[in-house]
Amino acid sequence: MIWLDHAMLARRLAGLTRRIAARTRPWTEYRPGHHLGRLRNVSLFVGEWLRGPGSVGAVCSSSRWLARELASHAPIGEGLVVELGAGTGIVTEALLERGISPGRLIVVERSEAFSGHLRRRFPGVTVICGDAAQLGTLLPQGLRIDALVSSLPLRSVPLTERHRIIEQWERTLDPDSALIQFTYDIRPQTRTCSCDQAFEVHDSRIVWANLPPARVLLARHAGRRQPPQ
Ligand SMILES: C[S@@+](CC[C@H](N)C(=O)[O-])C[C@H]1O[C@@H](n2cnc3c(N)ncnc32)[C@H](O)[C@@H]1O
Structure with a gap:
């Protein structure tokens, strides 16, 4: 009888995807859309998913149509645009492409692994390797955030992490800042994240x-809650 150890299989596959990513050339050496550049992204994504399925939250990267819909809500202004959970980019x-300058x-x-890849792929963009649950400590202080674009897998992380x-x-968004998030729950929604009444869908x-x-939600503050005692 063949005994399959799933954890070992996942480790082996993760190792294989890492080797594929390492043997293909750096992403920047391929023109956009080149199949080897895409293979590199796919193997990196699958490798990260095998290492932490709950943390990555999706078996494959977002489509370009979903990415464009998310980006279309980001305002072309002076403030920062902060993207959370960028994966392969x-x-x-x-x-x-929408016109958000790399400096913003x-x-x-x-x-x-994703952060290193993003730094190589987008040299002009600030890439912070960190946890969105500590966002306030990661971002530069005193700068206005026009939009927060989130691909975080909020439905697959533990509730306490989601709340944090x-x-x-x-704390970090102004009342008129845009919160842009996608969800695989495609039912119509009036509040984001279905856990906390903090943001109202516009x-x-x-x-x-x-x-x-997926459903793309554009939301804003629904009014500040009392800070926890
Ligand atoms: C569903 S993938 C989306 C990747 C990419 N934006 C896309 O649309 O294909 C979610 C990403 O969020 C990242 N992530 C998950 N939890 C995070 C957290 N607490 N802080 C920062 N990034 C996180 C994962 O590493 C993963 O890259």
Whole structure:
């Protein structure tokens, strides 16, 4: 009888994807859309998913249509645009294509492998390897945030972690800052994250061309809660 140890299999596959990523050339050496550059991104993504499925929260990266829909809500202004959970950078790329200047864009990504990849791929963008649950301590103080673009897998992280992340959003965002988040729960929603009544949805649209289809929510502060005693 063949006995399959799932943890060992996952480790082996993660090792294989890392070797593929290491043997293909750095992403920047491929022109955008080149199949080897894409293979590198896919193997990096799958490798990170095998190491921490709950933390990555999706088996494959967002589609370019989802990325463009997310980016389309980011205002072209003077303040910062902060992207949370950038993975291999599909949304980062869409934000830059939208016209957000690299100097206004800050990316916060918890995985070291993704962060290293993002720094190489987007040299002009500030990439912070850190936890969105500590956002306030990671960002430069005193600068206005126009938009927070989140790909965080809020539905697959423990509730306490989700609350800590949303608490940071409440602290760091102004009442008129935009919170842009996608969710695989495509039912219509009036509040984000379905756990905390902090943010009110102003616009929402389903992107069908994504695996699985996702709903993009544009939300703003629904009024500040009392700070915890
Ligand atoms: C669903 S993937 C999205 C990746 C990419 N933005 C996309 O759309 O394809 C979620 C990303 O969030 C990152 N992440 C998860 N929890 C995080 C946290 N607490 N702080 C920062 N990044 C986190 C994961 O490492 C992963 O890269």
